[in-house]
């Protein structure tokens with residue numbers, strides 16, 4: 412293996428591969444609420460972005476192209492001619508890059524709580540500078556406040572604490588470098604090339620990538636449709652695990668005759 416990405420693999424070796432990409436400041440564990448159900452039908456491969464989780468942390472800045480090419484190299488290492496792909500937020504951005512620039516490698520795509528362009532760039536550069544100077548705890552409260560609705564956070568403080576710990580365990584350099592990738596990203600001119608049937612999932616109460624961002628993606632990708640999950644903020648798959656799992660299973664299972 413030449414990949415610098417850490418992989419967590421579940422499910423039968425002979426099943427179709429479903430690759431899962433996580434959000435900025437999280438790692439494979441973010442997908443825990445869905446893995447056992449998805450792994451009944453798919454070879455589920457969760458990867459940690461460069462600079463995140465147990466993946467390598469080369470010095471930044473990164474670009475979305477760098478993150479996407481690293482993933483493409485991983486698919487080559489896995490000898491996977493094509494995959495299904497689901498990604499949340501930064502994971503969705505990398506998924507859009509992959510399905511745009513390597514359309515033959517992505518059979519079906521699910522984009523959760525994400526955006527094709529998430530400005531303003533100065534805000535991301537400022538966040539990167541804060542994290543390099545003061546570490547992840549300096550931004551953790553503000554970030555986690557966007558991940559969950561106040562109602563969920565009050566009812567499930569232990570879930571909030573687990574995800575906050577994931578954020579603060581992230582490498583400051585890796586996190587800052589990925590902020591810089593988001594700062595320079597604008598996928599809107601090119602995602603019309605995505606050929607894969609695409610499910611775009613938005614959290615109705617997501618302040619980070621609001622529903623309008625999902626509608627914009629649906630407007631650009633030819634075979635895309637939108638599902639809005641009620642009572643969910645940015646980490647919609649954690650806040651509404653069963654609903655998101657059902658949507659993903661339906662979308663990817665529909666594709667069993669593709670190809």
Ligand SMILES: O=C(O)CC1=CCC(=O)O1
Nearest residue numbers: 434435500501502554619
């Ligand atoms: O951290 C945030 O503000 C929300 C976010 C943007 C990209 C991502 O993965 O999370």
